[in-house]
Amino acid sequence: MSLSVFLIGDTSRPEFREACAALEEVAHVIRLADVDAAAAALVKDPLTPHGIVLVQSHPGQLAADPRIRGCPEVERLRGLAPLCRLIVLLGSWCEGEPRSGHPLPGVVRVYWHEAAVRFRREFPRWCTPDSAWSLPTTATDEERLLALLATSLPTGTGLVAVWTRRREMAGLLADTCRMAGYATAWLHPRLPGRVQGAAAAIFDADALDTATLDELKQFAAHIAPAPVLVLLGTPRIQDVRLARALGAVVMAKPFRVDELLWALATAMPSGQHKA
Numbered sequence: 001m002s003l004s005v006f007l008i009g010d011t012s013r014p015e016f017r018e019a020c021a022a023l024e025e026v027a028h029v030i031r032l033a034d035v036d037a038a039a040a041a042l043v044k045d046p047l048t049p050h051g052i053v054l055v056q057s058h059p060g061q062l063a064a065d066p067r068i069r070g071c072p073e074v075e076r077l078r079g080l081a082p083l084c085r086l087i088v089l090l091g092s093w094c095e096g097e098p099r100s101g102h103p104l105p106g107v108v109r110v111y112w113h114e115a116a117v118r119f120r121r122e123f124p125r126w127c128t129p130d131s132a133w134s135l136p137t138t139a140t141d142e143e144r145l146l147a148l149l150a151t152s153l154p155t156g157t158g159l160v161a162v163w164t165r166r167r168e169m170a171g172l173l174a175d176t177c178r179m180a181g182y183a184t185a186w187l188h189p190r191l192p193g194r195v196q197g198a199a200a201a202i203f204d205a206d207a208l209d210t211a212t213l214d215e216l217k218q219f220a221a222h223i224a225p226a227p228v229l230v231l232l233g234t235p236r237i238q239d240v241r242l243a244r245a246l247g248a249v250v251m252a253k254p255f256r257v258d259e260l261l262w263a264l265a266t267a268m269p270s271g272q273h274k275a
Contacts (some may be wrong), residue, residue, distance in 0.1 A: 003027040003126055004047075008038050009055030015092050015237045016055060018244075019115035023053065026123035035073040039080055048081040050126065054107075057091040062104060071104050078106070078137075085126075085133055089115055092237065106137050108144075113235045113252045114259070121262050153258055154265040155181045158199030161226070163187045163219050169204050177202075180261045189215055198226045200264050203248070205232060208239040220246050227267035231255060 005027040011020050023029055030049065032038045042048060054074070056062050062071050074086060087108040095111060110118050125131045130151050132144035139147075160182045162173045174184040185195045201223040205212045208230075220228050228248040232239055240250045249263055 003051065003123055004049040005029050005123075006032055006038050006041070006049045006052045007055070008032045008035060008052065009089075010057060011055055013057055013091055015112040015240075016089065018240075019089055019110075019112055019119065022116040022119040023123075026120060027051070035076060039076060042077070042080040048084050051085045051087060051123075052077055052081065053087045053089055055089050055091075056094055058093040062088065074104055074107060086137070087133075095234065108133055109141065111252070113240065113250065117249075117251065117259050117263055120266075121259060148256075148258055151258070153180055154261045156199075156261075156265050156268060157181055158268065159183045159185060159195070159197060160264065161185050161187055161195045161198040161201040161223055162204070163189075163201065163215075164204035165189065166204070173202055173204070176257055176260060177264070180264075182264075187219070195223065198223050199268050201226050201228045202264075203228055203230045204253075205230070207232060207236070208242050213242055216243070216248070217246060220248065229260070229263055229267065 003026070005023065007020065007023065007029050010033075011017075011031070020029075027050075030041070032041060035054075038052070054062060054077075062073055077084070077086065085108065086106065087110060088104060090109060090111045092112060122131050122133050126133060128134065132139075132147045135144060135147060160173075160177045162170055162177075162184055164170050164173070164186070165188065170186040170188075174186065177184045182199075185198070187195065201219070203216055203219055205216070208216065216228075216230065228246070230243045230248045230250045231253050232243075232250060233253045235250055235252050243250045249267060251260065251263060
């Protein structure tokens with residue numbers, strides 16, 4: 001079944017580019033400038049979309065109103081399409097909103113740096129029990145996470161090379177990969193070593209400063225042609241661009257285990273994984 005999705009708002013900011021491209025891979029996307037245009041489309045066409053993605057570039061753009069315990073724009077769309085899933089795609093300025101603002105209730109919140117992986121993973125299984133997004137609109141983020149415990153994790157075979165300075169992170173990533181069927185090898189910049197035949201690689205860092213970027217370049221060249229997954233703490237758009245230029249996929253820390261394993265599995269050649 002082909003999914004139809006309304007994409008509402010200004011997607012011209014660079015951080016939304018990959019998320020929108022991923023969305024168009026997995027759904028028929030209808031772009032609309034604002035909520036008024038979306039409301040008019042919903043009134044005109046009785047066939048509502050399966051999902052509505054609202055782009056939020058900065059805090060307050062979609063503000064919760066305590067008088068109605070929700071956001072007027074969101075509630076307007078919900079009234080016109082009560083069965084439709086509502087997803088808010090959050091830009092880099094919105095990352096502190098859960099601590100200092102008022103996150104919208106009744107919507108799925110996805111940050112720009114996690115959206116590409118999440119869209120590609122969730123939309124193909126949208127109408128199945130495997131997707132936490134199939135839960136009722138009243139479900140909380142915690143309930144969606146708990147629902148994931150009942151789903152199987154992607155598995156695979158082969159060697160995953162892990163580059164990190166931290167012993168505890170090396171242990172965490174090794175345990176995660178081994179749980180899915182992979183072998184692992186830890187590479188540390190102070191303990192030079194060589195790995196041959198790796199199926200994939202994970203590069204762990206806080207940010208891509210000049211020195212770390214050089215290390216990533218050397219690591220990617222050493223591990224080639226294996227795909228590289230880069231874990232960064234609160235990625236910046238310039239970090240993502242630099243990593244993408246090297247052919248790497250970027251994920252934010254803290255990461256979800258299922259999404260990390262899915263990203264590894266889908267990056268590998270067919271036959272080495274079961275996603």
